[in-house]
Amino acid sequence: xxxxxxxxxxxxxxxxxxxxxxxxxxxxxxxxxxxxxxxxxxxxxxxxxxxxxxxxxxxxxxxxxxxxxxxxxxxxxxxxxxxxxxxxxxxxxxxxxxxxxxxxxxxxxxxxxxxxxxxxxxxxxxxxxxxxxxxxxxxxxxxxxxxxxxxxxxxxxxxxxxxxxxxxxxxxxxxxxxxxxxxxxxxxxxxxxxxxxxxxxxxxxxxxxxxxxxxxxxxxxxxxxxxxxxxxxxxxxxxxxxxxxxxxxxxxxxxxxxxxxxxxxxxxxxxxxxxxxxxxxxxxxxxxxxxxxxxxxxxxxxxxxxxxxxxxxxxxxxxxxxxxxxxxx
Amino acid sequence: xxxxxxxxxxxxxxxxxxxxxxxxxxxxxxxxxxxxxxxxxxxxxxxxxxxxxxxxxxxxxxxxxxxxxxxxxxxxxxxxxxxxxxxxxxxxxxxxxxxxxxxxxxxxxxxxxxxxxxxxxxxxxxxxxxxxxxxxxxxxxxxxxxxxxxxxxxxxxxxxxxxxxxxxxxxxxxxxxxxxxxxxxxxxxxxxxxxxxxxxxxxxxxxxxxxxxxxxxxxxxxxxxxxxxxxxxxxxxxxxxxxxxxxxxxxxxxxxxxxxxxxxxxxx
Numbered sequence: 001x002x003x004x005x006x007x008x009x010x011x012x013x014x015x016x017x018x019x020x021x022x023x024x025x026x027x028x029x030x031x032x033x034x035x036x037x038x039x040x041x042x043x044x045x046x047x048x049x050x051x052x053x054x055x056x057x058x059x060x061x062x063x064x065x066x067x068x069x070x071x072x073x074x075x076x077x078x079x080x081x082x083x084x085x086x087x088x089x090x091x092x093x094x095x096x097x098x099x100x101x102x103x104x105x106x107x108x109x110x111x112x113x114x115x116x117x118x119x120x121x122x123x124x125x126x127x128x129x130x131x132x133x134x135x136x137x138x139x140x141x142x143x144x145x146x147x148x149x150x151x152x153x154x155x156x157x158x159x160x161x162x163x164x165x166x167x168x169x170x171x172x173x174x175x176x177x178x179x180x181x182x183x184x185x186x187x188x189x190x191x192x193x194x195x196x197x198x199x200x201x202x203x204x205x206x207x208x209x210x211x212x213x214x215x216x217x218x219x220x221x222x223x224x225x226x227x228x229x230x231x232x233x234x235x236x237x238x239x240x241x242x243x244x245x246x247x248x249x250x251x252x253x254x255x256x257x258x259x260x261x262x263x264x265x266x267x268x269x270x271x272x273x274x275x276x277x278x279x280x281x282x283x284x285x286x287x288x289x290x291x292x293x294x295x296x297x298x299x300x301x302x303x304x305x306x307x308x309x310x311x312x313x314x315x316x317x318x319x320x321x322x323x324x325x326x327x328x329x
Numbered sequence: 330x331x332x333x334x335x336x337x338x339x340x341x342x343x344x345x346x347x348x349x350x351x352x353x354x355x356x357x358x359x360x361x362x363x364x365x366x367x368x369x370x371x372x373x374x375x376x377x378x379x380x381x382x383x384x385x386x387x388x389x390x391x392x393x394x395x396x397x398x399x400x401x402x403x404x405x406x407x408x409x410x411x412x413x414x415x416x417x418x419x420x421x422x423x424x425x426x427x428x429x430x431x432x433x434x435x436x437x438x439x440x441x442x443x444x445x446x447x448x449x450x451x452x453x454x455x456x457x458x459x460x461x462x463x464x465x466x467x468x469x470x471x472x473x474x475x476x477x478x479x480x481x482x483x484x485x486x487x488x489x490x491x492x493x494x495x496x497x498x499x500x501x502x503x504x505x506x507x508x509x510x511x512x513x514x515x516x517x518x519x520x521x522x523x524x525x526x527x528x529x530x531x532x533x534x535x536x537x538x539x540x541x542x543x544x545x546x547x548x549x550x551x552x553x554x555x556x557x558x559x560x561x562x563x564x565x566x567x568x569x570x571x572x573x574x575x576x577x578x579x580x581x582x583x584x585x586x587x588x589x590x591x592x593x594x595x596x597x
Contacts, residue, residue, distance in 0.1 A: 082423040083423075084423075208442065208443075209442040210442075211442065212437050212440055212442065213437075215434060215437070216434055216437055217423075218422045218423045218424045218426065219419060219422050219423075219434065220419045220420055220423075222381075222386055222417060222419065223415075223417060223419045225384075225385075225386055225406055226384065226386075226410060226413075226414065226415040226417065227410055227434055227435065227437045227438060227490070228406050228407035228409070228410030228411070228437050228438030229406060229437070230405070230406045230407075231406075268424070272430075273424040273425060273426060273430070274430065
C-alpha cells in the first residue's frame with residue numbers, strides 16, 4: 001500500500017471512530033446502549049431516540065461535511081493565491097456572511113429561525129465574493145495580488161459593519177449575534193445536511209478535476225500555462241467554487257476558523273504536496289478535525305457548550321506545531 | 330509542409346496595457362525547423378516579451394503570431410504544451426517539491442484529470458532525470474538545488490513534455506562558464522540528435538556565436554538584425570544596439586569573441 005493510500009485508510013477509520021464518538025457523546029448524557037438501540041430502531045425512550053436520530057446524527061454528519069468543505073476550500077485558496085496563509089475566510093466571505101447574519105439577528109430580531117439567518121449569511125457572503133472578484137477582474141484576467149488586497153479590505157469593511165451593528169444592538173440580540181459568529185453546529189437539520197452534502201461533493205469533484213492544474217500553479221501562472229494549464233479559467237473556477245463552499249458552510253455553521261487554514265498544511269507535512277492526494281486526504285482530515293472538535297465542545301464543560309472554533313484551535317494548534325517542528329528536525 | 334516555419338511573426342506589435350506604448354512593434358521573425366536560434370539584445374529590449382508573444386502568453390495587439398503555421402490564438406494551452414516547452418525565468422515553487430515531482434509536472438499536458446502517470450510515464454521521467462544528470466538528486470527538494478542543478482531541473486521538466494520545440498529565456502543567467510557551456514552543448518545536442526527546434530534568449534554572445542545556427546538581434550522593441558553569427562555579430566550593429574563600442578574576434582570554428590570596450594554615448 002502506498003503512503004497516501006495508507007493515509008486515506010487511517011483517516012477514514014479515524015473519521016468513522018470520531019463519528020461514532022460524536023453519536024455516543026453529546027450535551028445530554030446518554031448510555032451507549034440507549035444510543036445503540038435508538039440507532040437500531042429498537043429504542044424505547046422517545047427522548048433518547050429524538051436526541052440520537054434528529055439531533056446527533058445530522059449534527060455529526062454536518063460536522064464531517066463542513067470540516068471537509070472548509071479544508072478543500074483552504075486547499076483551493078492556497079493553490080490559487082500561491083500563499084500559505086490563504087484560507088477560506090481570507091477574501092471576505094466570512095465577514096460578509098457574518099454581516100448578513102448579524103444584521104438579520106440585530107435588526108430583525110433574535111427570534112428569527114436558523115434558516116433565515118443562514119439565508120442572510122449566504123447573501124452577505126455572496127456580496128463579498130462578488131465585490132472582491134469584480135475589483136480583481138480586469139481585461140479578461142484575475143490578478144491574484146489584487147484579489148488578496150481587495151479581499152482583506154472588503155473583510156475589514158464588513159468586520160466594521162458587524163461591530164457597528166453589535167454596538168447598536170440590544171442585549172439578547174447582541175448575545176445571539178456574538179454566539180453566531182463563534183460558529184456552532186447547534187440545531188443542524190437534515191435539510192442543512194443535504195445542502196452541505198451537495199456543496200462538499202461539488203467542491204471535492206471540482207478540486208479533483210483541477211488537481212494537476214493546481215500542482216502546476218505552484219510554479220507560477222506563466223509556468224503553469226506552459227505546462228498546458230488554461231490559467232484564467234482554472235483560477236476563476238477555483239475562486240468561485242472555494243468561495244461558495246465557504247459561504248455555504250458559514251451560513252449553516254457560522255464562522256469556524258482554523259480548519260481551512262491548518263488542515264491542508266498538516267496533510268502536506270505528512271503526505272506531501274501533490275493535489276491528487278492532498279485533496280482527498282484534506283477532505284477526510286477536515287471532517288475528522290471538526291467532528292472531534294464538536295464532540296469535545298459539547299462534552300468538555302457540560303452543561304456549557306464551548307464555541308467550536310475555540311476547540312479546533314486549542315486542540316489543533318499544538319498538534320500542528322508538533323508536525324511543523326518534526327518536519328524541520 | 331517541410332518549409333512551414335516553427336515560429337512566424339508578421340508585423341507583430343504588443344503592449345501590456347491599453348494606451349501605453351508598444352513594448353515590441355513591427356516585428357517580423359521566422360524561425361525554421363531544426364535550428365538552434367539565439368536571440369540577443371540589451372536588457373529591456375523586449376526579449377522576455379518576445380518569449381511571451383511566441384508562446385501565446387501574450388496576444389499581439391497588432392499583426393500576426395503563428396506557431397507551426399497556425400495562429401497562436403487557435404491553439405489550446407494543452408495542445409501547445411505537447412509541442413512546445415518553455416524554460417523561463419520563474420520564481421521558486423510555492424510549495425516544497427522534490428526534483429522528481431518537479432520534473433513529473435512536465436507530463437501534465439498528457440494527463441487527464443483521473444489518469445495516473447502510469448509505468449511508461451514514470452519510466453520517461455526517470456530517463457529524463459538520468460539524461461540531465463539529476464538521477465541521484467531525484468528525492469532532493471528543488472529549493473535545495475544549486476543554480477546549475479536548478480537550471481537542469483527546469484530543462485528536465487521541459488524535456489518531459491516531449492516537445493518538438495524548446496524556448497529558453499536566459500538559461501545561462503547566473504551560471505559559471507562550465508555550466509553555461511553544459512546548457513549550450515545540451516541545446517546543440519537536442520537539435521542535432523533529436524531534431525528539436527530551439528530558440529534561446531541569451532546575453533552570452535560568445536557561446537551563442539559558436540553554438541547557434543542563427544542569431545536574431547533585438548533592440549528598442551524590434552528586430553534589428555538576423556542571420557548567421559558572422560552576419561549579425563558585427564561591431565556596427567552591436568554598437569547601435571548596446572550603446573558601446575566592441576571588439577569582435579573571429580576564432581573560426583570556435584565562434585566569435587565579443588569584448589565591450591567603451592560606451593559610445595551616454596551610459597544607460
